Amino acid sequence: MNLLLENKINNILADIFKRLDLDEKFAFVKVSDRPDLSDFQCNGALALAKIAHKNPREIGTMIADELQKCDFCESISVDGPGFINLKLKNEVIAQNADKMAEDERLGCGTVENPHKVVLDYGGPNVAKTMHVGHLRSGVIGESVSRIERFVGNEVTSDVHLGDWGTPMGMILSEIILQDGNLDKVSSYDIAQITEFYKNANIRCKEDEAAREKARIITAKLQGGDADYRRAWKYLRDESLKAVKANYEQLDVNFDLWWGESDAHETCREIVEIARAKGISEIDNGAEIIRLEESNKPKPPVIMVKSDGGFGYQLTDIATIKMRVDDLHAAEIVYFTDNRQSLHFEQIFEATDKLGIAPNVKLQHIMFGTVNGADGKPFKTRDGGVMDLETLIEMSKEKVRQSLPQPDEVAGYGAAEIEKLTQQIAIAAIKFQDLKNTIASGYVFELDDFAKFEGKTGPYIQYAVARINSVLRKAEAAGLECGPIVLEAPEERTLALKLAQVHNVVMRAHTDKEPSIIAEYTHGLAQVFSTFYNACPMMSASTPQLAASRLKLAKLTRDILKLMLYLLGIEAPEVMLKAENKGE
Numbered sequence: 001m002n003l004l005l006e007n008k009i010n011n012i013l014a015d016i017f018k019r020l021d022l023d024e025k026f027a028f029v030k031v032s033d034r035p036d037l038s039d040f041q042c043n044g045a046l047a048l049a050k051i052a053h054k055n056p057r058e059i060g061t062m063i064a065d066e067l068q069k070c071d072f073c074e075s076i077s078v079d080g081p082g083f084i085n086l087k088l089k090n091e092v093i094a095q096n097a098d099k100m101a102e103d104e105r106l107g108c109g110t111v112e113n114p115h116k117v118v119l120d121y122g123g124p125n126v127a128k129t130m131h132v133g134h135l136r137s138g139v140i141g142e143s144v145s146r147i148e149r150f151v152g153n154e155v156t157s158d159v160h161l162g163d164w165g166t167p168m169g170m171i172l173s174e175i176i177l178q179d180g181n182l183d184k185v186s187s188y189d190i191a192q193i194t195e196f197y198k199n200a201n202i203r204c205k206e207d208e209a210a211r212e213k214a215r216i217i218t219a220k221l222q223g224g225d226a227d228y229r230r231a232w233k234y235l236r237d238e239s240l241k242a243v244k245a246n247y248e249q250l251d252v253n254f255d256l257w258w259g260e261s262d263a264h265e266t267c268r269e270i271v272e273i274a275r276a277k278g279i280s281e282i283d284n285g286a287e288i289i290r291l292e293e294s295n296k297p298k299p300p301v302i303m304v305k306s307d308g309g310f311g312y313q314l315t316d317i318a319t320i321k322m323r324v325d326d327l328h329a330a331e332i333v334y335f336t337d338n339r340q341s342l343h344f345e346q347i348f349e350a351t352d353k354l355g356i357a358p359n360v361k362l363q364h365i366m367f368g369t370v371n372g373a374d375g376k377p378f379k380t381r382d383g384g385v386m387d388l389e390t391l392i393e394m395s396k397e398k399v400r401q402s403l404p405q406p407d408e409v410a411g412y413g414a415a416e417i418e419k420l421t422q423q424i425a426i427a428a429i430k431f432q433d434l435k436n437t438i439a440s441g442y443v444f445e446l447d448d449f450a451k452f453e454g455k456t457g458p459y460i461q462y463a464v465a466r467i468n469s470v471l472r473k474a475e476a477a478g479l480e481c482g483p484i485v486l487e488a489p490e491e492r493t494l495a496l497k498l499a500q501v502h503n504v505v506m507r508a509h510t511d512k513e514p515s516i517i518a519e520y521t522h523g524l525a526q527v528f529s530t531f532y533n534a535c536p537m538m539s540a541s542t543p544q545l546a547a548s549r550l551k552l553a554k555l556t557r558d559i560l561k562l563m564l565y566l567l568g569i570e571a572p573e574v575m576l577k578a579e580n581k582g583e
């Protein structure tokens with residue numbers, strides 16, 4: 001059940017439309033564009049009039065007259081060319097808010113037909129330090145994963161570790177070049193491993209012979225060479241440890257830690273299927289699948305390279321087959337930056353030709369880059385790549401400046417302050433990312449992102465903690481929540497805003513767009529703040545009013561917490577501030 005006010009009105013409208021013999025398709029309202037005039041508006045009369053060649057105001061008035069009889073509106077008017085404007089009675093809104101407060105899902109419904117979704121995000125690579133470029137995929141993917149689960153879909157998230165391509169041959173080749181063999185591999189820590197990879201990268205950029213060597217080693221590794229496999233496994237395990245630590249800090253979670261290498265056996269199957277279907281061919285020694293060229297040239301998918309190695313495209317196609325056969329995915333969604341758009345177009349088309357994922361929805365959600373103030377990809381102060389650990393440390397440093405010192409506040413020793421610092425710093429990083437629509441890139445706002453005011457994660461965490469504090473005080477004073485009554489305009493506005501939550505979550509789900517939730521959450525925190533300043537709770541004029549306001553506050557707190565959860569952000573019970581020692 002969802003407790004969207006619009007649904008209630010839509011049901012009434014549908015009845016009226018039926019009675020008046022009007023097309024029920026147009027029997028719906030939306031939140032008003034003119035909140036000064038109305039809460040909701042129905043534009044159906046305009047569409048109906050167009051079809052019937054009638055005057056829209058006339059049809060509007062006919063509908064409005066029927067609505068009048070239903071006794072749930074304070075005012076109904078037909079305005080402009082035929083918009084029907086509705087202002088609900090306060091009791092109707094209050095009743096709905098009461099029901100939301102009593103509902104364990106806070107009025108949010110679920111999808112009608114739940115299905116299995118596999119989400120592919122993260123995508124870090126063995127031996128490469130995770131940097132700011134890896135931030136968005138993990139942060140957006142985690143949020144979408146929580147949203148999808150919440151609306152009732154079954155989700156499996158998979159990191160798809162980059163552990164099988166040429167970079168593997170490059171690093172092994174570099175170690176052999178420097179050490180003479182692979183004997184010392186298992187003594188290297190992650191810092192040394194990434195250093196080898198950096199050097200390998202530089203060498204391969206300049207030197208064709210080095211590239212050739214790396215290619216040969218990659219093919220041998222994939223072919224099963226025992227020494228290469230042993231060394232590779234160590235490098236993979238060490239990298240995975242570092243990657244897991246990074247994701248743990250960010251509170252980004254995965255059900256599966258599959259890598260490209262796990263698709264190796266299925267890659268062979270794909271090659272066989274392509275041959276059997278007659279859709280592959282040999283081109284310059286490589287085995288490829290040609291694709292349709294529509295308005296722009298689309299290069300073929302290279303399944304097997306001329307040296308026998310499997311590439312990024314084939315491992316991805318094989319992984320689709322595994323996700324369909326083993327995980328029973330009905331939908332697979334990928335989150336990467338927009339530079340991989342061609343890759344996904346290619347593999348989706350090849351998958352279609354292969355017929356390995358019939359009726360499975362494949363979607364690539366691409367995002368823009370995280371930029372510095374100069375509009376170029378975000379770098380450290382000395383111009384280096386901003387790695388994730390540095391970014392998190394930087395954010396924590398900012399947050400520390402706003403928090404009291406350990407033991408300055410009773411109960412907050414070093415460990416508690418550190419935990420709070422971490423929760424706020426991650427909220428700051430994630431919210432700054434998620435408040436932007438996915439497709440757009442954004443400038444990493446160095447000065448303001450961790451502030452307790454403005455459109456930031458900490459601002460919303462602060463709003464939650466503030467309500468927690470009021471509720472604690474109320475409890476201590478023996479005050480309880482009671483039925484909601486709406487008298488002050490600030491109460492009414494708050495209750496109307498709360499009533500949107502189902503719609504917000506559903507839109508975020510349909511569009512796979514967490515920014516819709518981020519935007520709403522910030523708006524709700526602001527509306528609450530206005531209510532908080534205008535409507536005293538503990539010292540309300542009557543006990544009934546105090547009880548109603550406490551209930552509104554509690555519902556707001558619960559919805560804010562749920563929204564933060566869906567964004568992948570924690571909501572600490574208490575927030576502290578350096579100046580006033582918190583609430």
Ligand code: ARG
Nearest residue numbers: 120123124125160162316336
């Ligand atoms: N490892 C890849 C990279 O760093 C991203 C993987 C994205 N997921 C996928 N199934 N291709 O570019």
